Amino acid sequence: MRHLLSIADLDRDEIERIMELADSFAEVGRRDIKKVPTLRGRTVVSLFYESSTRTSSSFELAVKRLSADLVSVKAAGSSVDKGESLRDTIATLSAYEPEAIVIRSPHAGAAQLVAQWTDAAVVNAGDGKHEHPSQALLDVYTLRERLGALDGKQVWIVGDVLHSRVARSTAQAFTKMGAAVTLCGPPPLIPRAAAEALGCAVTYDLSGLGEADVVYALRMQRERMAESFVPSLREYVANYQINERRLGARQLLMHPGPVNRGVELSDDVIEHPNSLITQQVRNGLFVRMAILYELLAGGERPRGAREQGAAEAAVSQPIGEPA
Ligand code: NCD
Numbered sequence: 001m002r003h004l005l006s007i008a009d010l011d012r013d014e015i016e017r018i019m020e021l022a023d024s025f026a027e028v029g030r031r032d033i034k035k036v037p038t039l040r041g042r043t044v045v046s047l048f049y050e051s052s053t054r055t056s057s058s059f060e061l062a063v064k065r066l067s068a069d070l071v072s073v074k075a076a077g078s079s080v081d082k083g084e085s086l087r088d089t090i091a092t093l094s095a096y097e098p099e100a101i102v103i104r105s106p107h108a109g110a111a112q113l114v115a116q117w118t119d120a121a122v123v124n125a126g127d128g129k130h131e132h133p134s135q136a137l138l139d140v141y142t143l144r145e146r147l148g149a150l151d152g153k154q155v156w157i158v159g160d161v162l163h164s165r166v167a168r169s170t171a172q173a174f175t176k177m178g179a180a181v182t183l184c185g186p187p188p189l190i191p192r193a194a195a196e197a198l199g200c201a202v203t204y205d206l207s208g209l210g211e212a213d214v215v216y217a218l219r220m221q222r223e224r225m226a227e228s229f230v231p232s233l234r235e236y237v238a239n240y241q242i243n244e245r246r247l248g249a250r251q252l253l254m255h256p257g258p259v260n261r262g263v264e265l266s267d268d269v270i271e272h273p274n275s276l277i278t279q280q281v282r283n284g285l286f287v288r289m290a291i292l293y294e295l296l297a298g299g300e301r302p303r304g305a306r307e308q309g310a311a312e313a314a315v316s317q318p319i320g321e322p323a
Pocket of ligand 1: 126165166256258
């Protein structure tokens with residue numbers, strides 16, 4: 001794996017490999033000393049042009065747990081505020097010779113562009129409405145931990161699919177792992193062509209929700225809505241909110257966060273025993289450690305010749321002793 005730009009670039013075996021690596025890093029997370037020397041001496045740039053709590057904190061902690069050096073830049077407060085372009089910002093940060101750049105941008109395709117401008121491995125931490133592949137991988141990991149294989153499982157993704165990069169990545173990842181995905185929400189928020197391209201079923205009401213093994217709720221992304229897509233939030237809540245009445249005893253609940261409490265989820269289901277929301281955040285750290293490991297030490301290294309021996313040794317023994 002050279003970059004992580006899109007789930008479309010990964011096949012099932014590559015996803016499985018990241019899952020196995022994440023298992024090893026979860027084991028490290030259970031140790032007293034949770035830090036390993038695996039990426040010592042490497043530099044990772046984290047560049048966030050959009051708000052983030054979970055994704056930025058987990059990537060940053062993942063870098064630190066792997067003993068790499070971190071340069072963290074947020075658009076607000078950086079020279080981006082002064083009008084510096086993405087290309088110039090990448091050129092500036094490339095002066096530190098980072099091995100990886102983790103980027104979140106409001107523009108679809110931004111991570112792909114950055115990959116053309118740098119030698120570093122690029123991780124797409126969300127590009128507009130396009131993709132959020134590390135979220136999809138942590139979601140697969142979380143479900144796999146609970147259900148074992150995803151083959152034949154029914155996953156319903158409910159809510160604002162139109163504006164959701166999470167839905168675009170997660171639907172692909174679940175499908176690649178053998179699950180059947182249904183997209184559900186108000187018609188203006190369900191892009192039919194995209195659903196077909198993703199191989200997902202579409203429905204506009206929750207009447208068949210009982211068939212779902214997993215209910216994956218999405219945030220209403222009001223910041224991306226230039227116009228009104230639903231008549232009122234009250235109507236949305238009445239028709240699509242996942243609450244204790246709608247969530248069956250055997251159904252698992254997921255949400256990428258942040259949750260609009262009382263909109264897509266009622267308070268009572270957020271802390272429900274079937275809710276995997278906290279688990280998703282916890283696993284995000286292990287899966288992002290696995291992604292960074294795979295990109296920087298996992299074989300197809302960008303600067304092939306450099307430290308080749310060390311990279312190969314690391315592959316055979318990925319975790320090593322505590323740092
Ligand atoms: C999501 C995002 O930013 O795409 N959050 C996340 O990364 N966990 C989903 C959202 O903002 O609704």
